[in-house]
Amino acid sequence: MTSMQKSSSIKIPAFDKENYNVCKRKILLFIKAANPLYLDILQNGPFVPWKEIEASTVDGVLVPAYWVNKLPSEFLEPEKEKVALDDYLQLILLDALTLDKALCGNVIGCSSAKDMWC
Numbered sequence: 001m002t003s004m005q006k007s008s009s010i011k012i013p014a015f016d017k018e019n020y021n022v023c024k025r026k027i028l029l030f031i032k033a034a035n036p037l038y039l040d041i042l043q044n045g046p047f048v049p050w051k052e053i054e055a056s057t058v059d060g061v062l063v064p065a066y067w068v069n070k071l072p073s074e075f076l077e078p079e080k081e082k083v084a085l086d087d088y089l090q091l092i093l094l095d096a097l098t099l100d101k102a103l104c105g106n107v108i109g110c111s112s113a114k115d116m117w118c
Contacts, residue, residue: 012095015103027096031089037082038089038113045114046086049079089113 010033013026031038041047049070056063075083090113097104107116 012092014099015096017100017103027093031092034092035085035088037085038092041086041089041113042117043114046112047079047082049075049083086113090116093117 010030013023013030015027016023028039031042050067051070051074053066053068055065070079072083090110093107093113093116094104097107110116
């Protein structure tokens with residue numbers, strides 16, 4: 001287990017659309033208890049590591065410095081852990097939806113936990 005994730009013996013609450021408000025609150029509490037960083041992911045999306053491309057001169061023209069996404073092979077260990085948090089959170093959300101096959105089918109193709117939650 002990484003330093004960024006916590007294990008829990010509490011069962012993930014199952015989604016129940018008949019009791020939406022209570023269910024949503026229980027799932028949010030579970031997520032917060034599992035890892036407080038998960039709430040930030042739900043609000044702002046997954047962590048994306050960036051790197052700076054330094055300023056350079058091409059054919060006598062100055063190209064200013066700019067930022068690009070890192071390739072996965074360039075991730076440092078702490079960045080790998082932060083990136084993986086979104087995957088763990090997606091698993092929690094999918095586990096909560098296992099009883100509602102239609103809703104599960106609607107979110108299975110989402111690329112992030114934030115997209116699943118919205």
